[in-house]
Amino acid sequence: MIGLLGFAVVFGAGRVLGWPGRWVWLAAWGWLVVLLLAHSPAMPAQLGDFVGGDLRGWFLLGVLAAVVRIYRAGLVRLRGRVVAPVAEAPRGAFSPVELDRYARHIMLREIGGPGQKSLKAARVLVVGAGGLGSPALMYLAASGVGVIGVIDGDVVEGSNLQRQIIHADARIGMPKVFSAEIAMKALNPFIEVRPYHRRFEAAFAAELVAEYDLVLDGTDNFDTRYLVNRVCAAAGKPLIAAAITQWEGQIGVYDPAAGGPCFECVFPERPAPGMVPSCAEAGVAAPLPGVIGAMMAMEAVKHLTGAGEGLTGRLLIHDALYAQTRVIGVKRRPGCAACGGGA
Numbered sequence: 001m002i003g004l005l006g007f008a009v010v011f012g013a014g015r016v017l018g019w020p021g022r023w024v025w026l027a028a029w030g031w032l033v034v035l036l037l038a039h040s041p042a043m044p045a046q047l048g049d050f051v052g053g054d055l056r057g058w059f060l061l062g063v064l065a066a067v068v069r070i071y072r073a074g075l076v077r078l079r080g081r082v083v084a085p086v087a088e089a090p091r092g093a094f095s096p097v098e099l100d101r102y103a104r105h106i107m108l109r110e111i112g113g114p115g116q117k118s119l120k121a122a123r124v125l126v127v128g129a130g131g132l133g134s135p136a137l138m139y140l141a142a143s144g145v146g147v148i149g150v151i152d153g154d155v156v157e158g159s160n161l162q163r164q165i166i167h168a169d170a171r172i173g174m175p176k177v178f179s180a181e182i183a184m185k186a187l188n189p190f191i192e193v194r195p196y197h198r199r200f201e202a203a204f205a206a207e208l209v210a211e212y213d214l215v216l217d218g219t220d221n222f223d224t225r226y227l228v229n230r231v232c233a234a235a236g237k238p239l240i241a242a243a244i245t246q247w248e249g250q251i252g253v254y255d256p257a258a259g260g261p262c263f264e265c266v267f268p269e270r271p272a273p274g275m276v277p278s279c280a281e282a283g284v285a286a287p288l289p290g291v292i293g294a295m296m297a298m299e300a301v302k303h304l305t306g307a308g309e310g311l312t313g314r315l316l317i318h319d320a321l322y323a324q325t326r327v328i329g330v331k332r333r334p335g336c337a338a339c340g341g342g343a
Helices: 002-017 021-038 045-051 055-082 096-101 112-121 133-143 158-162 176-187 202-209 222-235 287-305
Strands: 123-127 147-151 192-196 214-217 239-245 248-254 314-319 324-329
Touching: 112 287, 123 133, 133 147, 133 176, 133 287, 147 176, 176 192, 202 222, 214 222, 214 287, 222 239, 222 248, 239 287, 248 287, 287 314
Parallel strands: 123 147, 123 214, 147 192, 214 239
Antiparallel strands: 239 248, 248 314, 314 324
């Protein structure tokens, strides 16, 4: 029967695509409305025969579904009264549970209570939920960054799981941003995660970046890297960008507004085709994105709390194969098309 098949498609698609429950129910109600309209006297009888059932049957199904939905909503409210929820604190303050969670941060002289408050008030956008984004997102969540946005247009694939630790085998086929949201909220329910299941594109990039204090770029293609950099430079937003291939990774903080170079100052020209192969083409050691991605989160925590010395004006290069790490100085380039180079 076409009518019942439609409901199966709605609920099946919702499960596969990781839709929130309210989206699935809205889609189901929409389909029910279509079925009721198909059986209305104003429609040809052939249309009602095609979808199956009759007007009274679908109406009764809708009433039954509404009763079940209302019952479930009432049950959730009742449980919320009986089982005390996680203690909530005034906005900007910490609940006792949060104080215990972030105690090791608060004990650090360089972070302390004020630094942890800065993390809670911060909004960080991560471009890419792959190899670099996975550890960066997990540690940002664990650190207590208040609002974390994640944008990625891909879905989880089996080949990702060798290094993209935020995802799981059970979530293969799910959009990466929703898979990441599940893992982050499971780790820290006190944060807000904003998933954007789409590619980072020029049409909306400036508007999106304007909502955040800091941007992390862990993408694997130069088109997106240059676009992220230009948008951040134009908006005066600091950018933490990293890249990996095979056994080597690099990371820098690009903040022209603070006197440092932008990404395009350091890398004014894209490498020739084939010079920098992707992970899919050249391979990558599984722990390497974890090392560099964790460094991205570390630089973010330092930047947001004012702790230590960041990588603004410096580029860190890590060679995992020979266990060597070096840091080189980088500076603004006069005439840079992205940031002006300080002119």
